[in-house]
Amino acid sequence: MAGWLFCCCTSRGIDLRRVTQLSWNPRAFLYHGFLSDAECDHLVKLAKDKLEKSMVADNDSGESVMSEVRTSSGMFLSKNQDEVVTRIERRIASWTFLPEENGEAIQILHYEHGQKYEPHYDFFHDKVNQELGGHRVATVLMYLSDVQKGGETIFPNAEGKLQQVKDDTWSDCASDGYAVKPRKGDALLFFSLHPNATTDNFSLHGSCPVIEGEKWSATKWIHVRSFEYPPHATSANGCGDENELCSSWAATGECEGNPSYMVGSDGAPGFCRKSCGVC
Template sequence: MTTTQARQQVTPDLRKWIVEQAEAGHSAESVLQAMLASGWTEDVAVEAMEATLRGHLESKAAEQDQSQPQPVPVPEPALAESPLYIDAGDRQVCVLQTVSDPRIVVFGNLLSDEECDALIALAKPRLARSLTVATKTGGEEVNADRTSNGMFFQRGEHEVVRRLEQRIARLVNWPEENGEGLQILQYGPGAEYKPHYDYFDPVEPGTPTILKRGGQRVATLVMYLGEPTKGGGTVFPDIHLEVAPKRGNGVFFSYDRAHPSTKTLHGGSPVLAGEKWIATKWLRERRFE
């Protein structure tokens, strides 16, 4: 240590001041100049700034990690060898696009035209205004952010539903019984679902009741049954991605904790012309009852 460094001790008050300046938006250069003007030598000032800010960022990161829920296992398609196709048992499904963070996979040839038509026909007589899970109560509610019509099949309710559920389980390597019932949704012109998360917010009072049925949601698969003429894409605002609602295709995404850090904020853009039909499959941590 030099004589100058020995005289100019970096005190807790100085570290606090450096952090305050950084959080107030002052540039590193302006903070350095202020320290030099106060009599600090450049080498001591630079070292103090670097050590203080590095420690501050590490502390913030540790606090953030502690505040987040612990990660859990999630469904994962077999993508380690970058395949063009995945064997889903009764069908070769195309891998059209992948994103690693968040984990998003766009699948092609997931459903046949006949399967799309069958699901729409079975759903039509049972359509009603779509509800969302009410995490404040554990029940369901009409949500102004979601302006579609929809219905739920019971798991395994119909032959085409059973076939699709078996295909999905093999495709994403997740137990069939961990899936919620298949939901069919119809979006007419102007209908949309504003950006949202599919996991259940841990701080809401109704969440413990919801989790009793199978734990937290850990993945979503949106399958396109009917194409609109314009609009209706699935958007992921955090990463500026939009997936086109191509009939027979699907978009899968997983989230290993109930936290925005998963970057799984997503929504259904307004349908501008025509009609969009989708099937949604939510996957839980455990068997869904």
């Protein structure tokens, strides 16, 4: 599947001459200059005054919880929030050949000195999160800033980790696997599932601690099925849920952990507003 995806001709603003295959196990590709400097700065500006402590999904319950495994701060944009965000989302769909509707809203992340995200998988271990769009099949990680040292994305299980040559410009953390340095405008695409839809243990990845400077990034998670639902149905009093699992998702903290989907924003109501108590 991946070989076919990346041998197609350039189209819709995608220049595949800028794409480098990093690994087949996991399937990972780096697009140099995927975003312009202006686009990077715009995404940072949208997020800067709205950051909150990043959460992780509990492996058993699916509940969003705080953890020292992930020490960054972040926030979710709204889908198609403005012209710039819409353009980026369409570009992601063109590059990955995965439908826009299968993607979550873009999450902006900020890492300060010493902050990190320990190695983890983007596919789910719990059934609750799998009900909403199924597993995450792919991740597009866009770097919005340069980092003087540290902050590398690392794949501890990658087959090519021993062949990658590193000098003293890399952090010690980066020596523990195949690593990618954050460069402003670059985008990293990697797959969490094999082409037969089974989970890929090679896709274990993390974010090394920032040593010098700060790191801004934008993440787009893409699922195997649509992450959207039909237009909102209206209950008798104008308040309702769009999925029978809304109450269970709300009980596990998804109103706070995934507000873009659950609660929504101005002009884009969420799908579980009743269970989240916002209407």
